Structures are given as C-alpha cells and as structure tokens.
Amino acid sequence: MAFELSPEHEAFRQVVRDFAQAEIAPFAADWDARRHFPVETVRAMGKLGLFGITVPEEYGGSGGDFVSLCVAIEEIGRVDQSLGITLEAAVGLGIGPIMAWGTPDQKSRWLPALAAGEALAGFGLTEAEAGSDAAATRTRAVLDGDTWVINGSKQFITNSGTPITSLVTITARTGETPDGRPEISAIIVPSGTPGFIVEPAYDKLGWHASDTHPLTFDNCRVPADHLLGERGAGFKQFLCALDEGRIALAALSVGLAQACLDAATEHARTRTAFGKPIGAKQGIAFQLADLAVAVKAARLLTYQAAAAKDAGRPRSEIRQAAAMAKLFASEAAVTATRIATQVYGGYGFIEENPVARFYRDAKILEIGEGTSEIQRVLIARGLGLPVE
Secondary structure, eight states: OOOOOOOOHHHHHHHHHHHHHHHTTHHHHHHHHOOOOOHHHHHHHHHHTTTTTTTTGGTTTOOOOHHHHHHHHHHHHHOOOHHHHHHHIIIIIHHHHHHHOOOHHHHHHHHHHTTSSSSEEEOOHHHHHHSOGGGOOOOOEEETTEEEEEEEEEEETTSSSSSSSSEEOOOOOOEOOOOEEEEEEEEETTTTTTTTEEOOOOOSSOOOTTTEEEEEEEEEEEEEEGESSTOHHHHHHHHHHHHHHHHHHHHHHHHHHHHHHHHHHHHHHHHHEEEEEGSSSHHHHHHHHHHHHHHHHHHHHHHHHHHHHHHTTOEEEEEHHHHHHHHHHHEEEHHHHHHHHHHHGGGGTTTTTHHHHHHHHHGGGGGGSOOOOOHHHHHHHTTOOOOO
C-alpha cells in the first residue's frame, strides 16, 4: 500500500513542531529533573487542539483522523517523551474508549473537557498479576442495586493522579460467563470518588514528567450507569483500544528515534578526532546510515497502520499492522538511543544532553501497551501459527 502524508498533515506537523520547540523543548530537562508534571503546558496543548484531534466536533473536538494524532504524538515525542505519552494515553486510552463505547450521556458529560485538555482520563487495565494476561484481572465490581461496588487495585496507570485527572476507566470482574470464564466489564470511575485511592507516584527510570500511579479501590461505589459499553464486553473493548494505542506508541517511538538520529548525525558532522569529523569514520557513518533506514521504515509502518485504522480496515488487519509498527518502532527507538549515546561518547552519559534522557525514556516503549514478546505472539498468530 502506497502512503504519504497529505499537505494538510505536513502543515499540521509544522504547527506542532513549532509549538514543541517553543513551549516544551526549553523546559523538558528541568521537568524531568524535578519529576514535575507541567499542567499549564498540558493545557496549552489542549488550546492548540491536540487532545481533541479525533473527537467529533459536537463534543468540542476537530473531528480529525488518527494519522493527524500520530503526527502530533511524533512531534511532541521528538522533544519530550513524557508529554508525548501524556498525549498518547490521554487520547488513545482515555478519550478513545469513551468515544467508541460511551452512551450519549457519558460522551456529553466527559468528552468536552477531555477534548479541550482541561481534564485528563486514565486507562486502568494492568494489575500485579494481570498485565499482558488481562483475563487474569482480579479487581471485582459487584452490582448492589443501582451501584457498582469496586474492590481491587491497578498498576502503572498513566494520567491517573494529575491535578486535572477527571476519571479512570477500569476493567473489573463483574461475574462469570456461562462457560465459567471471568466476565470482564469496563467501568468509569470519576476522580474523587470515595474509596478510589491514588497511591504515591512511581519513581521511574524514565518518563519522569509523566504522571504514573498505582490505584486502589476500597468499596468504591459508582452509579450503575458508569458501565462503559455492554456488561462483559470489557476485555474485547480494551483489546481494540490497545490496537490503536500501539499505533500511537509507535508514533511516539518514531519521534524519539528521529530525535536521536538528528542529534547523533549533527554531532558526527561537527565533532573532530584525529583531524577529521568522526562521521568520516565508517564505524560511525554506517551505524547512522542503518539508523536512518530503521527510522524511515518505522515511520512508514506506523503511518500505514494509522491509515488502515482511518480507512476502517478489518480489525484483524489493524491488529497485525499495529503489532508490527509497535514492535519495529519501539525496538528501533531503543537502538537509536544506544547509537546516539555511543556517538556522543562521555557527553552522551551526561544528563544535560537530551540523548541521556532519551536513553532512559526509551526502554518502556518495548514494554508499554504490550511487550515486544506479546507483539511477536500477535504477529505470529496473524500468520496462522498456533503460537502460545
């Protein structure tokens, strides 16, 4: 399938790039060092329309396509992965499920503020014993009259404890299916609900300016109408959400890989050793040539997957394309940070160099939204192989 971005996409890319360079790049290192979540900058991203790209106009969005969202995530991720994942999770995992399966009342209540960037939403799937194995969910929700009573916990939840977080949509066991398997449903839990406890933030290797918390639910009661979609459909819903999230995370990976390629190439041109630029040495030049190929391939995989989603291709095709894009782009990003750090030498190990921050930020890209191993399982199954 041939694919290239339209002139409108490229013009939008420039708008986001200019914003990122002016409003994020000068401050990213400081936010990272202080573990600071920049609320006002997030709101500025909202005013630029980034959170409402895919939201219909009736709910305050621009009704744009998924490709445009990936463009925005890539450009924000080129300067700051923390704000890149904030945008990716807010739209793909926060807004996306409500937009896809919410009732008209749920959409009217929650989407306008989320689309405007005035509020953020989280996505509560992972637990201590249920990450990739989402069917092992232990959090339970019992219907007591017209109220769901929720007990359990979630881990590694992005955008779950910021000053502007308005809700977290979680998966919970709400019973059993006729064949004895757990019935998994999705439920919206508003911030501030009694019994909804946001635990202290994690001290992470990277993504220091991104908000990530464990969550506890202790007899947390929410109205029955906070069920998202059909009862028992939560597992299927979140698998679909993860497909889209993986494409968006691939875009975030492309942004990081491109930033590392740009920085390392410039350093190889200007840093001299033995009387010549180090880029004159094949040991450096060939690594950067290979990285340029990887970045190009990762970008094409990512945007073809996004275009397949926009075109309404069959779910199986989107799932395969998403897994391929996420696998290749995330591993290319990790490789890019290793090469860039090596090209910079000792300076690449110093925190004042953005490459050092990118090195720390990169590893989670191979883990979040499904590990590289899970992506390989999905791709193999898509080939018809009975892999376990």
